[in-house]
Amino acid sequence: QKEVEQNSGPLSVPEGAIASLNCTYSDRGSQSFFWYRQYSGKSPELIMSIYSNGDKEDGRFTAQLNKASQYVSLLIRDSQPSDSATYLCAGYTGGFKTIFGAGTRLFVKA
Amino acid sequence: NAGVMQNPRHLVRRRGQEARLRCSPMKGHSHVYWYRQLPEEGLKFMVYLQKENIIDESGMPKERFSAEFPKEGPSILRIQQVVRGDSAAYFCASSPRVLAGGSNEQYFGPGTRLTVT
Numbered sequence: 001q002k003e004v005e006q007n008s009g010p011l012s013v014p015e016g017a018i019a020s021l022n023c024t025y026s027d028r029g030s031q032s033f034f035w036y037r038q039y040s041g042k043s044p045e046l047i048m049s050i051y052s053n054g055d056k057e058d059g060r061f062t063a064q065l066n067k068a069s070q071y072v073s074l075l076i077r078d079s080q081p082s083d084s085a086t087y088l089c090a091g092y093t094g095g096f097k098t099i100f101g102a103g104t105r106l107f108v109k110a
Numbered sequence: 111n112a113g114v115m116q117n118p119r120h121l122v123r124r125r126g127q128e129a130r131l132r133c134s135p136m137k138g139h140s141h142v143y144w145y146r147q148l149p150e151e152g153l154k155f156m157v158y159l160q161k162e163n164i165i166d167e168s169g170m171p172k173e174r175f176s177a178e179f180p181k182e183g184p185s186i187l188r189i190q191q192v193v194r195g196d197s198a199a200y201f202c203a204s205s206p207r208v209l210a211g212g213s214n215e216q217y218f219g220p221g222t223r224l225t226v227t
Contacts, residue, residue, distance in 0.1 A: 032214065034215065034216075036218075042220075042221075043201055043218040043219060043220050043221050044153070044201070044218045045218070046215060046216070046217060046218075049215055088152065088153065092214040097155060097158065097166055097168075098143075098155070098214055098216060099155070100145075100152050100153040100155075101152060102151065102152035103152055
């Protein structure tokens with residue numbers, strides 16, 4: 001069974017620190033990966049997409065993909081209390097299905 | 111530039127009734143996905159549809175659940191004879207297309223919170 005695994009957390013970091021969120025996947029055929037942010041009671045919001053090995057930066061967010069090791073990570077620099085949410089990692093296998101991890105809860109302490 | 115729209119946002123049904131959840135994808139999007147999320151749990155894929163076609167329904171329970179995406183109008187997720195275990199948030203997502211290289215960015219609607227009493 002194709003899976004995307006995340007540590008459920010909670011991950012707690014002080015304001016201004018770097019938050020590091022990690023994700024591993026089982027399907028080597030996975031082609032692209034996504035990070036979604038979900039605030040409590042709200043719907044997931046797409047914040048990053050990454051398709052090739054290496055780093056992709058967008059503002060305070062950096063996504064990292066290592067296909068050989070089958071992991072994806074999301075770094076949030078200068079973490080803010082407003083970043084406190086659940087972060088969902090998702091992998092697209094090409095079979096029309098995107099597999100979501102269970103999410104990691106992040107708390108940023110002011 | 112409207113996003114994905116879902117209605118109703120909250121739906122209360124008694125056991126045995128039918129629930130109909132609607133989803134209108136973003137303009138220009140022809141792919142629709144339905145997910146279910148229980149409290150404190152991740153998203154569970156239910157079904158993927160294109161206009162007038164069900165592409166993948168491997169996540170749909172075999173009984174009581176059905177989905178459609180007609181040529182005109184929104185996508186509908188229908189749950190017949192609801193039970194308490196159906197209480198959850200149901201999210202719809204849409205994407206513009208599936209590229210050969212594997213891009214499949216999905217954008218989510220606000221969800222429908224179904225409560226079965």
